[in-house]
Amino acid sequence: MFPTPIEKRSQSAQLTYQAMVPLVLILWLLPLIAVAVFSIKPLADFTQGNYWGLPSSFEGINNYTRVFTDSPMPQYLWNSVLITVPTVIGVVALSCMTGFALGIYRFRGNLLIFFMFIAGNFVPFQILMVPVRDLTLGLGLYDTKAGLVLFHIAFQTGFCTLFMRNFIRALPFELIEAARVEGVAEWRIFWYVVLPLMKPAIAALAVLIFTFIWNDYFWAIVLTQGPDAQPVTAGITSFNSQFIAQYHLMSAGSIVAALPPVLMFFMMQRHFIAGLTLGAVK
Amino acid sequence: MTTASADGGWLARNRMTITPILFLLPGLLFFSVYVVFPIFQSFYISTFEWNGLGELEEQGRYVGLQNYHELFYYDRNFEISLWNNVRWLVLYLLAIPAGLFIALFLNQTIVGIRVYKSLFFFPFVISQVVVGLVFGWFYLPNDGLFDVLVGWFGIDIKGGVIGNPNTATYGIIVAGLWPQTAYCMILYLTGLNAVDPEQIEAGRLDGAKGWRMLWHVILPQLRPATFIAFVVTIIGALRSFDLISIMTNGGPFGSTRVLSFYMFEKALSEYGFRMGYGSAIAVVLFLIMLIFIGYFLWQMYQDEKALRR
Numbered sequence: 376m377f378p379t380p381i382e383k384r385s386q387s388a389q390l391t392y393q394a395m396v397p398l399v400l401i402l403w404l405l406p407l408i409a410v411a412v413f414s415i416k417p418l419a420d421f422t423q424g425n426y427w428g429l430p431s432s433f434e435g436i437n438n439y440t441r442v443f444t445d446s447p448m449p450q451y452l453w454n455s456v457l458i459t460v461p462t463v464i465g466v467v468a469l470s471c472m473t474g475f476a477l478g479i480y481r482f483r484g485n486l487l488i489f490f491m492f493i494a495g496n497f498v499p500f501q502i503l504m505v506p507v508r509d510l511t512l513g514l515g516l517y518d519t520k521a522g523l524v525l526f527h528i529a530f531q532t533g534f535c536t537l538f539m540r541n542f543i544r545a546l547p548f549e550l551i552e553a554a555r556v557e558g559v560a561e562w563r564i565f566w567y568v569v570l571p572l573m574k575p576a577i578a579a580l581a582v583l584i585f586t587f588i589w590n591d592y593f594w595a596i597v598l599t600q601g602p603d604a605q606p607v608t609a610g611i612t613s614f615n616s617q618f619i620a621q622y623h624l625m626s627a628g629s630i631v632a633a634l635p636p637v638l639m640f641f642m643m644q645r646h647f648i649a650g651l652t653l654g655a656v657k
Numbered sequence: 658m659t660t661a662s663a664d665g666g667w668l669a670r671n672r673m674t675i676t677p678i679l680f681l682l683p684g685l686l687f688f689s690v691y692v693v694f695p696i697f698q699s700f701y702i703s704t705f706e707w708n709g710l711g712e713l714e715e716q717g718r719y720v721g722l723q724n725y726h727e728l729f730y731y732d733r734n735f736e737i738s739l740w741n742n743v744r745w746l747v748l749y750l751l752a753i754p755a756g757l758f759i760a761l762f763l764n765q766t767i768v769g770i771r772v773y774k775s776l777f778f779f780p781f782v783i784s785q786v787v788v789g790l791v792f793g794w795f796y797l798p799n800d801g802l803f804d805v806l807v808g809w810f811g812i813d814i815k816g817g818v819i820g821n822p823n824t825a826t827y828g829i830i831v832a833g834l835w836p837q838t839a840y841c842m843i844l845y846l847t848g849l850n851a852v853d854p855e856q857i858e859a860g861r862l863d864g865a866k867g868w869r870m871l872w873h874v875i876l877p878q879l880r881p882a883t884f885i886a887f888v889v890t891i892i893g894a895l896r897s898f899d900l901i902s903i904m905t906n907g908g909p910f911g912s913t914r915v916l917s918f919y920m921f922e923k924a925l926s927e928y929g930f931r932m933g934y935g936s937a938i939a940v941v942l943f944l945i946m947l948i949f950i951g952y953f954l955w956q957m958y959q960d961e962k963a964l965r966r
Contacts, residue, residue, distance in 0.1 A: 377849065377857055377875050381765045392765065396773055399762070403777060406791045406835075409802060413794070426800045469684040476680035480673065486961065488681065490954055495692040497892055497950045501920040501939035505702055505709070505932050506695035508925075529691030532684050544964075561676040590784035592899045597925065608786045612903070615790070622794065633787040640782045644775055651840070652847040655882040 413626035414438055421622050438627040446617060447602040448628060451610030455635070458520050458527070458606050459588045463581050465528035466535050470580070471573060473532065474539025475565050479551060489540060496533030500593050503530075511598055518600045526598065527588050535580055538653055542576040543569065579650030582643040586636040607632040696943070703936035709924075717933065724937035734911055735938065738919040741826050742895065742945070745915060748830045749837060749894035753886045756841025757879075761871075763842075764849045774846060781839040789903030792832035793819065796904075819905050822912035829900050829913055837893055841886040848882030849875075884956065891949050895942065916942040 381392050401408065409427065415435035416425075425431065442448050477489050507526055508517070516522030546569070554564045595609040602610065611632045618624040640647050668675065703724055707717030728735045763774055780788065796803050798817030807814070814821050818828035852875060860874040876883070898917045905913045907922060914922070916938055924935025 376764065376854065377852060377870065378761055378764065381767065389767075393767055396763070396767070396770075400773060400776055404779065405802075406795050407779070407783075409795065410791050424800065426797075427802050427805065469687065472680040473684035476677040480677040482674065482677055485677075486958075488685070490958070491693070492688065493957065494950050494954060495688060497888075497946065497953065498692070498696065499896060499917060499939065499942045499946050500898070501917050501935075502699045502943040503692060503695040504699075504921070504939065505924060505936050506698040507691060509709075510690070510695075525687075526691055529687040532688050533692065536684065561672050565680070586782060590786070592784065592786050592902070593921075596902075597921075608784050611786060611790070625790070626794070629787045629790050633783045636782050636784070637779070640778075641775070648778075648843060648847065652844055652882075652885075655844045655847045655885050656851040 410626045410629060413622050414630055416623050418621060418623055421620075426622075434623065435627075438623050439631070441624060442614075442627050442631055446614050446628070447610065448607070448614060448631065450602050451605060451607040451614075452631070452635075454520060454602075454604060454610075455589055455606040455608075458523050459585055461524045462527040462531065462588045463584050465524070466531045466584050467577055467580055469528065469532050470535030470539045471570065471577070472565075473536040474543050475569055477536065477540045478543030478546075479569070489536070492533045492536040496530075496537065504597055508597055517598065518604050520599075520604050523594060523598050523604070523606075526594060527591070531584055531587065535584070538580055538650070539573070539576060541653065542573065546572055575646065575649065578643065579646040579653075582639055582647045583650040585639055586647075589636045699936045699939055699943075702933055703940050705933040707932045708930045709932040710930075720933070724934050725941075727934070728937055728941065734914060734919060735916075737911060738914040738916045738938075739941075741913065741915045742942075744826055745830060745833075745894040745897055746891065748827070749833065749890055749897075750887075752834050752837035752841050752890050753883065755834070755838040756843075756886065757845045759838065759842045760845035760849060764846060774843075778839050778843050780836040781843070783836070785833075785836070785899035786903055788832055788836060789829075789900045792828070792835075792900075793904050796828055816909070819913075820909055822909050825905055825909060825913045829897075829904050832904065833893070833897060833900050837890060840889060844882045844886050845879060848879045852878050888949075888953050892946075895946055895949075916945075 381389050384392075412430065415433055415438065416430040417432050417434045420426075420428075420431055473492070477485055511517050511522040511526070514522070516525065550568055550572075551564055554568050559568070589606070590608060591606070592608040595606050599605045599609065602613075605613075611628055614628045615625050618628070702713060702717075704719060704721055705713060705717040706720050706724070707713055710716055759777060763770065763777060795801055796818040798804055798814075798820055801817060804814070804817060814824055819825045856874055856878070857870070860870050865874060896917060897915055898921070901907060901913055901915060901918045902921075907914045907918055920935045920938040920942065923931050923938060
């Protein structure tokens with residue numbers, strides 16, 4: 376292991392290290408901790424200039440209740456769910472198929488198509504913006520959740536194909552050959568042999584895509600407008616203009632908006648990191 | 658590859674060709690319609706003066722390369738945006754050494770280290786919108802924690818960090834570095850996990866320690882992690898939009914614009930709907946990105962060739 380394991384160091388070095396880790400962590404998360412403290416303060420603290428001190432009274436329950444009752448926040452959150460979940464399902468379905476085709480079969484253009492997916496996944500959003508907005512308008516899907524979902528599915532297919540294809544490449548190919556010798560039809564090989572082995576990849580992609588889509592802001596403001604279709608990332612900006620300078624509510628709202636991916640991450644940590652670090656180890 | 662089942666029908670004989678086509682079709686169709694074609698369309702639209710209403714060919718006016726001419730010769734804001742993109746690119750790369758540094762710091766096995774690692778990773782999971790808001794409050798003039806802290810050293814930034822045209826872009830980049838460093842950290846932690854202990858032992862026997870060990874033994878083994886960190890950081894730097902939009906909305910006095918933001922502003926905000934001009938900005942950004950994409954793909958192609966079975 377590198378650096379040298381701390382257990383091999385002196386007692387005092389170990390103690391110093393154990394004390395330092397939480398300290399550095401607090402420094403690292405200071406902006407977040409500050410916002411968490413903001414969200415339980417009363418408004419009076421801010422008007423009296425007590426921004427960074429301790430709360431003069433605990434108003435957490437009040438503040439968070441107001442986020443849900445005095446604003447369209449529940450609507451925005453629900454929109455985010457209705458955008459994120461179908462996208463995840465759609466992307467996983469499509470990329471399992473493309474990954475299977477590119478990972479198992481040898482045909483001319485295989486690598487070309489694969490590289491096209493990778494390249495597309497790296498392009499700046501702005502080069503797609505005008506035509507995609509036009510297309511969405513033309514389909515009558517502007518300012519709808521469906522319009523966002525369709526685009527997200529298409530765009531994320533690039534990254535997910537890369538992921539799935541490489542995962543399938545790493546599976547033991549003998550399994551597929553054995554099935555072929557047995558005369559199993561190709562689509563059955565996909566369904567009964569490959570797909571069950573892909574469960575970890577599917578889990579990893581699902582949490583990753585959930586986070587990416589939940590946190591998307593650019594496409595939300597390009598393709599949607601009001602509380603009917605906008606997800607919470609875009610909604611939080613109108614929330615903030617509703618409660619301008621009321622930091623206790625703005626911070627509570629931000630925390631609510633940020634929470635779902637955070638929960639997802641802590642519940643599915645192993646899968647999440649496996650997905651994110653794909654390729655970091657050869 | 659049509660060796661098996663020569664006795665079946667046409668479908669069975671060609672199944673090794675038909676199956677991949679069928680499996681690729683839906684994904685490829687979606688991807689082409691929403692990603693591949695729009696790239697070419699943007700090139701085309703960039704040769705028009707068009708406000709986005711009606712059909713491009715009917716309502717728009719073909720102007721050839723005039724949009725590009727205007728960009729490069731007359732548009733001061735474009736120049737500012739371009740320079741800010743360079744700042745983002747260079748400074749954002751600091752996330753890589755910073756991430757490595759934190760990963761080395763955390764690569765131990767004390768009680769609770771798993772929880773610490775995931776808490777350090779935390780900023781990456783939060784949406785950039787929230788990161789932007791949080792840092793915006795952190796940077797508030799006079800009341801912001803940052804202003805209070807630097808105030809102790811007698812430093813007073815007029816208008817606050819992001820209210821001052823000289824410091825605003827750097828303030829936003831620091832906010833962006835926060836999640837990006839967390840991302841690089843997790844890449845390196847995974848990489849460090851897989852470092853070959855025998856090579857470390859061999860290095861120790863050769864008397865390598867500390868920095869020399871890191872440079873000559875560890876870093877070469879972390880190459881794949883470094884490559885991915887480089888890819889995601891470059892892409893992230895050129896894609897920066899959310900933070901700018903949330904923290905300064907391009908201001909003060911347009912000093913924090915980058916190409917991605919300026920394009921949006923030109924094409925789709927209150928400053929007018931110049932879709933053709935916006936597309937020209939997008940094309941420039943795309944071409945800059947293409948240099949990096951080309952390099953990434955070339956690298957991946959080399960790996961692919963090495964892996965061929």
